[in-house]
Amino acid sequence: MQVGLPWLKIESQNKESNTISWFYNDHKDEKRHDVTDNVIDFINRLIIHIPDYHFLTTQYYGFYANASKKILDKVHALLGIKKNKDYSRENRTKALKNKLNKLKYRTHLIDSFNLRSNSM
Template identity: 90%
Template sequence: NRITEYNKESKTVSWFYNDHKDEKRHDVTDNVIDFITRLIIHIPDYHFLTTRYYGFYANASKKTLDKVHVLLGIKKNKDYSRETRTKALKTKLNKLKYRTHLIDSFNRDPIQCKCKAT
């Protein structure tokens, strides 16, 4: 989405990036081969594990993130507190138990059942 123009005749690609040091937009025009070379650098090697979430976004730092939201006065879109997640997990497990009991009642051996076998 940062590519602004591609010229087939001159084989050039125009694109931009925002420099985080000075917060300015830089427009760049590169040869197609140079552009692909720069782009390939960002593709990780096969079987290379990348860290998806780190810092405040890591699962281990939810309490810290909650404190940051409170200090900054930011309202969260969703409640990610441990209590809410535990309650949701218990509800999910109770549904699983109900289903398991229901299935077990139909698969029960007639010898173990106290009702009369025909």
């Protein structure tokens, strides 16, 4: 059974010898590297990939950043790629208004049937 992160696959664990066999695919040479480590060494290698508390990572950058939606639309138009969703400001505003209206309707129903808990 293979378990793990996208870049790391654990193949087996030997509880008697306290070892873990795992592999990863190196993107530089596109080769599979098989590794057998002591459990403590494996955990030490794994922990260095966990970001610090409150550490912010950049999820989207370049064409996929929110600030460059207009440029991305032009790139899609030039390449003839059809977008799955329309992320225009008008559609986002409509979706937000619909969401707020649903919340208002739900709140109205709760108030009209007096379903709010009146704790003392």
